[in-house]
Amino acid sequence: MQQFLLRRLLRAIIVIWGISTIVFVVMRLSGDPVTLLLPPDATQADYARISHELGLDQPMWVQYGIFISNMTHLDFGQSIHLRQPAFQVAMERLPATIELATAAFLLAVIVAIPVGVLAAMKPYSFWDNVAMFFALIGQSAPTFFLGIMLILGLSLHLGLFPTGGRGDLSYLVLPAITLGANAMASIARLTRSAMLEVIRKDYIRTARSKGLGERLILFRHAFKNAAIPVVTIMGIQLGGLLGGAVVTETVFSWPGIGRLAINSIYNRDYAVVQATVFMTAILFVFINFAVDLVYGFLDPRIRYS
Amino acid sequence: MEIVAGRTRSRGSSAKSIARIRSIPVTILVCAIVVVGFVLMALLADQIAPYDPLKQSLHYRLQPPYWLSDGIEEGQPLYFFGSDQLGRDVLSRIVHGSRISLLVAFAAVTFGGVFGSLLGLLAGYFGKAFDEVIMTVADIQLAFPFILLAIAVIAVLGPSLANLIILIGISGWVTYARIARAEVLGVKEKEFVESIRCLGGNSWRIMFRHILPNILSPLIVVGTLDLARTIILESTLSFLGLGIQPPTPSWGGMLGEGRGYLDSAWWIATFPGLFLMTVTLSVSRIGDWLRDVLDPTMKGA
Numbered sequence: 001m002q003q004f005l006l007r008r009l010l011r012a013i014i015v016i017w018g019i020s021t022i023v024f025v026v027m028r029l030s031g032d033p034v035t036l037l038l039p040p041d042a043t044q045a046d047y048a049r050i051s052h053e054l055g056l057d058q059p060m061w062v063q064y065g066i067f068i069s070n071m072t073h074l075d076f077g078q079s080i081h082l083r084q085p086a087f088q089v090a091m092e093r094l095p096a097t098i099e100l101a102t103a104a105f106l107l108a109v110i111v112a113i114p115v116g117v118l119a120a121m122k123p124y125s126f127w128d129n130v131a132m133f134f135a136l137i138g139q140s141a142p143t144f145f146l147g148i149m150l151i152l153g154l155s156l157h158l159g160l161f162p163t164g165g166r167g168d169l170s171y172l173v174l175p176a177i178t179l180g181a182n183a184m185a186s187i188a189r190l191t192r193s194a195m196l197e198v199i200r201k202d203y204i205r206t207a208r209s210k211g212l213g214e215r216l217i218l219f220r221h222a223f224k225n226a227a228i229p230v231v232t233i234m235g236i237q238l239g240g241l242l243g244g245a246v247v248t249e250t251v252f253s254w255p256g257i258g259r260l261a262i263n264s265i266y267n268r269d270y271a272v273v274q275a276t277v278f279m280t281a282i283l284f285v286f287i288n289f290a291v292d293l294v295y296g297f298l299d300p301r302i303r304y305s
Numbered sequence: 306m307e308i309v310a311g312r313t314r315s316r317g318s319s320a321k322s323i324a325r326i327r328s329i330p331v332t333i334l335v336c337a338i339v340v341v342g343f344v345l346m347a348l349l350a351d352q353i354a355p356y357d358p359l360k361q362s363l364h365y366r367l368q369p370p371y372w373l374s375d376g377i378e379e380g381q382p383l384y385f386f387g388s389d390q391l392g393r394d395v396l397s398r399i400v401h402g403s404r405i406s407l408l409v410a411f412a413a414v415t416f417g418g419v420f421g422s423l424l425g426l427l428a429g430y431f432g433k434a435f436d437e438v439i440m441t442v443a444d445i446q447l448a449f450p451f452i453l454l455a456i457a458v459i460a461v462l463g464p465s466l467a468n469l470i471i472l473i474g475i476s477g478w479v480t481y482a483r484i485a486r487a488e489v490l491g492v493k494e495k496e497f498v499e500s501i502r503c504l505g506g507n508s509w510r511i512m513f514r515h516i517l518p519n520i521l522s523p524l525i526v527v528g529t530l531d532l533a534r535t536i537i538l539e540s541t542l543s544f545l546g547l548g549i550q551p552p553t554p555s556w557g558g559m560l561g562e563g564r565g566y567l568d569s570a571w572w573i574a575t576f577p578g579l580f581l582m583t584v585t586l587s588v589s590r591i592g593d594w595l596r597d598v599l600d601p602t603m604k605g606a
Contacts (some may be wrong), residue, residue: 011444020443026461030499094504142537144544144557145578149565152575161334163567243450248542254578261453262545265460277457281449 008292012285017068019281023274024067028060071278077271081264084164086271090257096166097256100248101241103172104180109234112184114165116230117193117223120215123196131188138185143244147178147251164253179248183237190233194226201225228295235291334593336587343584346400347407354397356382358554362392367570385532387572388561398554399577406556406584409466409539410532413473418528421478425485426520430493430512436486445478451476452541459547469548473538477531484527488520522599530592533585556581 049238052055059067070076076086115135138146152173155163161174198204199222207217246258253259257276264272307570324538329337341564346353368388371377382388428439457473462468492498493516501511540557549555556577563574 013439015449018442019454023457026458041415101413102502136586136590137582140533140537141582142540142544142557142578142585144541144560144584145574147569147580148560148574150572152567156571239450243452246450246452246456247545250545261456262547265456265547268460270460273457273460276537277453282452 015285020071076275079269079272081267081269086275089272093257093260097245103176107176108180108184112187113191118190119192120195135185135188138181143247144251150174166255175248175254177253179244181182191230194229197224198222239287326551336590339587347403350401354400356394356397358397358401365390388578389573402554402556405549406536410535413535414531417472417477418481421481422485424556425482425511429486429489446479459515484523491504492516492519526596533589
């Protein structure tokens with residue numbers, strides 16, 4: 001167990017190092033950052049001074065060392081636009097994204113699992129077909145289109161929810177549905193097929209012949225065994241929500257880290273782009289790590305080797 | 306002799322596959338018609354589009370679809386899906402926008418597919434350190450939401466068609482590499498490979514002439530499913546303003562522009578979105594079906 005944790009931790013560090021290196025390379029591809037910072041009438045002396053301050057007159061490998069060391073101190077430089085440390089700017093937006101992602105994930109799980117289980121109870125029945133049709137749509141509808149359609153129908157036409165922004169619970173509903181739809185569809189489909197697989201097994205027949213109630217069999221005996229693949233896909237989907245948040249936050253003007261990233265690109269605020277990318281990477285790695293641990297509890301057969 | 310045996314084996318299984326394809330379900334047929342329509346629309350865009358997709362008309366801005374409006378002015382163009390904020394015909398822009406979707410999808414899938422399959426082939430065939438490095442890089446990429454990387458790269462390099470194709474292509478290589486690698490591991494120990502090696506065939510010849518044809522069908526399945534993902538990714542980036550730049554019409558870009566006019570002109574965003582969804586849904590249905598037919602072992606993968 002301990003060895004497993006250590007190896008996972010090592011892997012997480014390699015991933016974060018890999019991402020930082022890519023960010024470094026990409027940022028250096030962008031050309032000369034000094035000219036971006038200087039006014040057009042700056043002198044040669046100004047140029048040399050700024051280069052020196054930013055350490056850009058050093059050899060490349062020294063710059064890389066400084067960059068990595070700054071990363072470990074969570075120092076991403078100043079936001080040009082907001083005149084604050086970039087890390088702080090990104091950190092302020094993090095709670096909004098976590099709130100949105102959590103709501104979307106909970107919504108997806110709460111809806112998808114019962115739907116999947118019930119659909120598997122009577123496969124190819126009318127309600128099964130209806131549920132799976134919606135799941136198919138949910139899986140293939142692009143996030144931004146779904147969001148726009150929800151705004152059009154439920155906000156503008158029926159006036160049920162606000163069109164965007166962050167506030168009380170009513171602001172959260174549409175973004176959470178939009179962000180969660182894809183995960184909801186995948187989880188429902190997988191739950192259904194995992195349940196269909198399990199339901200054919202002998203121990204279910206045994207449970208039936210013992211005269212146990214159908215509901216008890218379904219949730220106690222069948223679902224418990226079908227849960228492992230479902231948890232796997234839930235873990236994958238949870239990570240995917242972070243990527244989807246960029247789009248959803250843009251559609252609903254949700255003040256999270258994804259929207260910050262997009263706005264920072266428009267403002268050419270590279271320090272903030274860097275900070276948001278880095279922060280999301282850490283969050284993502286952390287989620288994967290947590291999901292791996294959860295497996296161990298759910299399925300004792302998984303050996304940590 | 307053994308070589309012949311290896312070849313016949315693969316031919317035999319493909320004959321069986323063709324027999325299975327013959328019984329095509331109706332839904333798949335409908336999806337296929339949608340996809341063919343989509344390709345034709347892109348190829349014949351100039352002939353199909355009723356108006357110039359870039360021609361603006363300040364007088365006829367934000368006009369609803371003509372079959373929904375109460376009366377049409379004398380001389381007003383017939384906008385089937387209405388007109389946008391600059392008075393451009395939405396239908397014509399959708400028709401021309403399909404070109405971008407098709408072009409980016411095929412170019413990116415080809416690029417990512419060839420690149421990923423090649424790396425997977427090499428990793429599976431040579432194994433050892435080579436395998437280790439390639440698969441670790443794959444893991445790193447999967448451990449990160451790709452759209453953020455795309456954002457960082459585009460923020461710096463600027464949006465262009467070439468950047469878009471390369472980025473989207475790279476976003477997909479891992480799947481091909483993993484599948485190719487796993488398939489190679491299965492095939493390379495087979496007798497026919499062994500015997501070619503005994504006959505003195507070199508590694509490259511074995512890999513490309515003998516192993517590759519045997520692992521092609523799962524790769525084609527992955528490619529089909531990847532097409533849908535690619536179309537969505539391109540339109541998402543264009544929607545965010547990081548993909549195809551205006552005035553060039555693209556479905557994602559049209560949704561992005563139409564977003565600001567939802568309460569006054571819902572048709573600008575709705576119709577391109579419906580086209581986008583229909584096409585991606587059809588492509589992924591065909592992909593799912595191909596997977597089940599050509600490669601039953603991958604079911605549910």
